[in-house]
Amino acid sequence: MLIQPFETTINLESNLINPTQFDLLKIMQKGLQDSSTYHADVIGYGAKELDPLNVFWAVARLRVRIIIPLKNHHKYRILTWPNPYDIAGIDRNYQVFDENNECVIEGMGKWVIVDKTKFALIKPKEFILTKDQVNTCVDKVFIDGYLRFNKMVEILQAKVQRVVKSAEIDQNNHVNNVVYLDYIANAVEVAMNQTIQITEYQINYSESLFLNEHFTMEVTEDNNTLYITSYRDNDHKFVFQSIIKKI
Structure with a gap:
C-alpha cells in the first residue's frame, strides 16, 4: 500500500x-x-x-x-x-x-x-x-530532529515524587503516554511556583510505568529551558525525560 x-x-x-x-x-x-x-x-x-x-x-x-x-x-x-x-x-x-x-x-x-x-x-x-x-512521505516537520537533553545542567530546582494511580493506566496495562503531561505539569508547577507559558516540549519515554509504582522527577533549568529527569524509586531506572522551553 x-x-x-x-x-x-x-x-x-x-x-x-x-x-x-x-x-x-x-x-x-x-x-x-x-x-x-x-x-x-x-x-x-x-x-x-x-x-x-x-x-x-x-x-x-x-x-x-x-x-x-x-x-x-x-x-x-x-x-x-x-x-x-x-x-x-x-x-x-x-x-x-x-x-x-x-x-x-x-x-x-x-x-x-x-x-x-x-x-x-x-x-x-x-x-x-x-x-x-x-x-513516499519523506518531509519532516523538524529538520533538526529531536531536542537533545542537556546533561550539564546541575542546579536542581525541584524534586517531585509521585505514585501511579489506577486511572492513569491504559489498555496495555501501563501509564498512558498522555498522562505524562500531567506528571510534567506537576513538576513544573512545583519548580516554578507559578503558571508559565511554554513554546515547546519534548518527552523521551524510556521505561514503562505500572500501577502503584513510585517514581521521582528532578527538575533543572538553564536559559529558559527546563529539564525533567524521572526515575523509578525501587531500582533508579530512568522512566522518562522531558525538555520544556518557556517564555
Whole structure:
C-alpha cells in the first residue's frame, strides 16, 4: 500500500473553568495520538492487525512546538504522515490548523513496535506488517530532529515524587503516554511556583510505568529551558525525560 498523509479533526473541549496550557496540550496530544491510531488502521497496521500478533505501537519520543496558543472550545484540523521507517521505528509528523487555517502546532513522534509478552522492541524492517510498506512521505516537520537533553545542567530546582494511580493506566496495562503531561505539569508547577507559558516540549519515554509504582522527577533549568529527569524509586531506572522551553 502506498501511504498518503491523513487528516482528521478534533474539538478541543475542556470541562475546567480555567484550563491551563498544559490541560489543553494534554487534550491535543491525545488528538495527535488518536490521529496516528486512525491512520494506522487505514494503512493496515492498526489494532485489528496487531492484536493477533501480540504487539502494539508505542511512542518512544514526542516533540511538540506551540506556534499559536490553543483555545478551549475550538475546532482544529490535524494533518499527520509517517516517514519511511528507520532502524528503531517510524517518525510520524503532525501539523495542527485552527479554524482560520493557521498552523498552531507542529510535532513529531518516534513510534515503535513493542512485543506485549517481553516489552521488547521489534524492528520495523523485520516486522511482517511494516517491512513491505511503501512510504513516499519523506518531509519532516523538524529538520533538526529531536531536542537533545542537556546533561550539564546541575542546579536542581525541584524534586517531585509521585505514585501511579489506577486511572492513569491504559489498555496495555501501563501509564498512558498522555498522562505524562500531567506528571510534567506537576513538576513544573512545583519548580516554578507559578503558571508559565511554554513554546515547546519534548518527552523521551524510556521505561514503562505500572500501577502503584513510585517514581521521582528532578527538575533543572538553564536559559529558559527546563529539564525533567524521572526515575523509578525501587531500582533508579530512568522512566522518562522531558525538555520544556518557556517564555
